[in-house]
Amino acid sequence: MSMASTNNHSCKKPAKVTADDFAYSGLGIAGNTSNIIKAAVTPAFDAQFAGLNGLGISVACLDLAAGGVIPLHTHPGASELLVVIEGRILAGFISSATLSTSKLLGDVMAFPQGLLHFQINAGKSSALTIVRFSSSNPGLQILDFALFKSSFPTPLIVQTTFIDVALVKKLKGVLGGSG
Amino acid sequence: MSMASTNNHSCKKPAKVTADDFAYSGLGIAGNTSNIIKAAVTPAFDAQFAGLNGLGISVACLDLAAGGVIPLHTHPGASELLVVIEGRILAGFISSATLSTSKLLGDVMAFPQGLLHFQINAGKSSALTIVRFSSSNPGLQILDFALFKSSFPTPLIVQTTFIDVALVKKLKGVLGGSG
Amino acid sequence: MSMASTNNHSCKKPAKVTADDFAYSGLGIAGNTSNIIKAAVTPAFDAQFAGLNGLGISVACLDLAAGGVIPLHTHPGASELLVVIEGRILAGFISSATLSTSKLLGDVMAFPQGLLHFQINAGKSSALTIVRFSSSNPGLQILDFALFKSSFPTPLIVQTTFIDVALVKKLKGVLGGSG
Amino acid sequence: MSMASTNNHSCKKPAKVTADDFAYSGLGIAGNTSNIIKAAVTPAFDAQFAGLNGLGISVACLDLAAGGVIPLHTHPGASELLVVIEGRILAGFISSATLSTSKLLGDVMAFPQGLLHFQINAGKSSALTIVRFSSSNPGLQILDFALFKSSFPTPLIVQTTFIDVALVKKLKGVLGGSG
Amino acid sequence: MSMASTNNHSCKKPAKVTADDFAYSGLGIAGNTSNIIKAAVTPAFDAQFAGLNGLGISVACLDLAAGGVIPLHTHPGASELLVVIEGRILAGFISSATLSTSKLLGDVMAFPQGLLHFQINAGKSSALTIVRFSSSNPGLQILDFALFKSSFPTPLIVQTTFIDVALVKKLKGVLGGSG
């Protein structure tokens, strides 16, 4: 090997890797919170930031305007760690049928992989949190979008959730689902 | 080592391991389907069958009476593979906001880790399927039980799912939730 | 991300994934047991069922006619979990030089990764079991086929197993090996 | 299982897990930067925040006063993802003998597992960054502390780094090493 | 953290770990080859060398006198890498029913996890090889010892291998098996 140093993280050849491959500027822009949930998720997953490939980690900013909510959701492929940067956040996850975990945070909260959880702006002004994931591609399944912004057939939703037809149709109308 | 054979799977000393440690009889009994979902899940996870510890696999039987449903649920820690043994099963998972996957099966279906999915008896008589998991402890989070059979506070459910208060209260009444 | 849901399991783009990618019908057909071992293995590994890629799980049906035997074999890449569907099965694995594990089962048995094991029809009529694996590609090395249905040279077999030349040649004749 | 929900992340029994187990307040306090490097590292690793056990992720705050430096260091067990919260940071890692990666950041930078890297306050006022790791116990080996704040014998340092004896002794004096 | 260095590999507290915990002298002694296979395996697995715990690697010396053979065997939990130190070695593994891989080596050979393989002294004088494993506890299942030095019942061996009764009894006699 003639003592040449090597590293095992790049797919590019070492001579072609530059500082830009491991830096990303997309989180600097505030997310647009003019929407139904008054919140925005700005991810730096491997789809946005290719340098994360193989590193087993990723990051996202959550902007929550006053009244903002990140609805119940799961990340099928990663645990999450939230740090509050600005404002007050109420967050929680549902770990079993008989336990509800929610807490007013000034700082850090962990959400185990695959469990339903949410974040709510608990203050009067806007809030900002940064969340990181134990995978470069954590995935995201927002419950309401899975049910009501999809083409998942209404009769199947009713049969598998016991939510009544009228509400399913109403929420599909609001969120743009079909079926 | 004097050429003595060893294996790396037992926590018991080899001399004390018996055939019984790797066999389990709990799946032989039909599940009781006299309940609100007309279905029963009989698991052989590591909690029931300690021999699975470290093997990365587990199994469960699903009995579905006529009209039976396994409601929308996730397994935070495992992918699932279903084989239909008797009857006809309609099953599906929701993989994105715009895709609904459901199919009438005679045989095998895969459910990726952490995604919402369901099974419905699509026939006139009872059905039986055997499902296996890519972990000895797959976990289970049934959506309706997480929301309506728990102490997760009603205002938080409303705020994070847009399901209306009346329905949340009604379903908590049916399923036995509080908060 | 504009709150669009994503999942991290498909190599196809979400819009192109259909229910068919995660369903497989090949296990519905009974295996042909008119052979020397009076048994058939019908696999749904990732080679047969591409939807299993990345899910860490796979399945196979074992049909054993009366007198059927799945000879001693290993799976280099997976543990195995067997459920008896029909008939009576005698199965076991060899975990050390001094331990023989075998049991008449009505139901479930686990086989740790990489250890020699077998299944025998212990009843008077045909038997069916479904086995699942903790990998989408468990591999299979049947001892007799590795030795006697291969081109592994006879002198090397004799030298490394102490089985005598006459028997090696006889079994190569029966099973079709060369060398 | 009587359909009771379970999750596979807690070592405590579900009934005893509370919201406090997954929340941590230690990052809210500004680090003390009155030291030789004008910087402070405030970790929330599993040693500080037991709820991270098994989640594969952890976090730390870096406070850098004007002129502050986090000297060259490695994390043997994790990749790192840095987000700049306040101020301007110059950071980089050394990936091979012929490549130096450094960049003035407003936002995000990734450091692959095990490679030497550093962070410098590149602005006139104090800076704050939050770094996360792809392990709940990333480890930390600061080069100067490993060499000059330890009891690693001076002759061995000289022989294995080519740094001259006088400088080794001087830096051991400053940093408090022995040997 | 007051910038104190930490590492994540010791179970002992850092202050109590000494150089002796990571060094092992058991391989220095030549193995006793006065036995039926004219060979000896001297392992440094985690059972012998506790410092390997968690490092994912282990080592063994193989001494082969003239005519020595390490019979067909598998390692259920690890791949193996052999380096010839002295003498000439013939080694191979059986990767499928139709492929036999064997080669006269002067140097290095790899054996994939879980596959049957062997080593033979191909020279006139004694040989020495050092083998390493991709696990601190690779396991070892020697085919002949599993079958003929165990209590695995003779009728089951015959039924699952097609080796005839007379040879099974003869080899059980030589190797000390029962059943």
Next chain:
Amino acid sequence: MSMASTNNHSCKKPAKVTADDFAYSGLGIAGNTSNIIKAAVTPAFDAQFAGLNGLGISVACLDLAAGGVIPLHTHPGASELLVVIEGRILAGFISSATLSTSKLLGDVMAFPQGLLHFQINAGKSSALTIVRFSSSNPGLQILDFALFKSSFPTPLIVQTTFIDVALVKKLKGVLGGSG
């Protein structure tokens, strides 16, 4: 599957895999130690020996002439296990600010992943050791080469290591660094 054996380790089709794919002869040649460190590293990583792909293991020979030194270095992606074949070796790793681990070896030493370590010829004549790694691509970062044989800017080295400018320039001169 018609009972055909398969294995899950080759990317080549089984029919095209030959013994040559799993054997490698590059370690047989003594390394050239006529250099500044009087030592040579001859690797068989996956870059040199493609058959190691996916096996999680690799190997290298270290030749140390009298006075030879492998300077302080890390392997970002693997633990290391050293066996002394010839001569006397002094080796050690730095596991914390207060612990120095070094030992005169006749035999085996383990180096945990990612920690700084070194090897020195402690005898009067040449020495040979074989080291193996818990990855097929362990990576290598030699401290002096990372700092002084690279284009890492001198002012940044001074600022992040407290090594004085004169010595950085001198060592860059000796080792051929720029910046």
